Amino acid sequence: MYLFHNFKSRNDLCPEDKRIFSSHVGPVREVKKGSHLAREGDRLECLHLIEDGWACRYRMLRDGSEPITSLLLPGDISDNGQGLHNRLEFSIRAITPLRFTTIDSTSAERLFERPRILRLFRASGHISHSMALNWIINVSARNAEGRIANLLCECYARSHAAGLTYRGRYFFPLTQTEISDVLGLSSVHVSRSIGKIKRKGLIENCDNKQIQIKNWHGLAALGDFKHAHLEIAP
Known part of the structure; x- marks a missing residue:
């Protein structure tokens, strides 16, 4: 997942x-909010690597x-571990304006020949x-x-691992309708x-679609959130 953010700065490669x-990643592309990167039933001809912005599978x-x-x-x-050339079981849509690159099947095969890079792909699939x-x-x-608290904690933890948080603040662009679509709530x-979560003093809204977590331990306890599913085995 977040493993490919700031790829060039990784010290394990x-x-x-x-x-x-x-050399095997395509040029950066940009699409508008609501654009589709792929649709259910399409054959997966390339992997999409998110550079900036949020997208979703649905x-x-x-x-x-x-x-x-x-x-x-x-x-x-x-990819989500489904594999290149297979038909997608989901669609991929941009939640915000999106910047991404692509890796075609030939390039992916070449990258998989590098043990450290292959480990990152496997770790990404495991985390997913x-x-x-x-x-x-x-x-x-x-x-x-609890559902909302868990989601907020997960998105913060993923953003933090990618170096995209600041003093408890992070970008969270989901609308209430999108949160509903994630969590099965009205x-x-x-x-x-x-x-209710705000009144408990756990979070507050900030400008530019950001949320600040005021009490991490309280929010994690409410959502029964654990980091284990986001960690890489040594």
Whole structure:
């Protein structure tokens, strides 16, 4: 996931790894909010590496609803372990204006020949799988406040790991409707629950779609959040 943010500054890769990675990644592309990087049923011809902005994976149901199955933040790879050339089981849409690069299948094969780079791809897939399991537990076993708290903690932890937080503040662009699509709650329920979390002194809204966590331990306890599913095994 966030493992590919600021790739060139990683100290677990040798200069040759970084050179090869840079030579096999396509140019930076930009799309507007709401644009699709891929749609359900398409064949996955390349991996999308998020440089800046947020995107999501979602599925459209028969009733027209579009539950969000995962979020893509800077440093994330769009593949989700499904594999190149397979048909996508989800669509990928930009939540904000988005900057990303692509890695085609030939380039991916060359990158996988580098053990340290391959380890990052495997770790990204492992973390993605662990977060998917956490989302299932979050929706099935927690109340509304707990679900929201867990989501806020996860997004903060991922942003922090990518170096994108400052004194408890981080970019959180999701609307109440999008939070509803993530957590299986109504917009009214989301609004009321966020209000309760604020009144407990755990978070506050800031300018430019940012949230500040005022009490990390309290918020993590409310959401039963644990870092384990975001960590890489040594």
